[in-house]
Amino acid sequence: MQTLPLAPRPAPTTVLAAVLGLTALAGWGAFASKAWSQQDLTEQVELLQADRGRLLAGLKQIEQTNAELARDGQEKLASVRDELTQALTARDAAKGQFASAQRELATLKKRLDQARDRVSETGSIKTVEAKKAGR
Structure with missing residues (x-):
């Protein structure tokens, strides 16, 4: 059997450089x-x-607007209260x-009733006419 030649082993510094390079790339990523x-996030904060x-x-x-409406309502209420x-x-x-x-109507009605009573007693209104003439 023939043995295959083994690949040369990389130097430890090369491996270290490769690991550090990959780590640096991962960090920068x-x-x-x-x-x-x-x-x-900054853009979202600005939008918010x-x-x-x-x-x-x-x-x-x-x-x-609410304050104006309240003021108008109070003014209208005061106006309505004044009108009331x-x-x-x-x-x-x-x-x-x-x-x-x-x-006055009761007094006039009473006077009318009295005048009617006098008319029914005397049959005329001469006393009332005499009173009016004397005035």
Whole structure:
């Protein structure tokens, strides 16, 4: 049998250089991957901050609109209260006038009844005419 010649064995420094080179390449690859990942995260943070700014601006606008609506509502409520007060005052005045008119009507009705009674007693209204002439 013939023996095959063995390949020459590499020198330990060559093996060490190859291992260090591969390790360096792996390290730089990991660094590049991390840098890309970091850049993506930075872009996402910037987008989120921009979205946050827009949302805060929208919230501020909504709060201003809400404050204006509340102010308008309070003004309208005050106006309605004033109108109600005026209506109640007018109602009370009308009630007073109505009561006065009822009293006057009752007085006039009483006078009418008295005049009718006198007419039925005397058959004429001469006493009333005489009173009017004397005035």
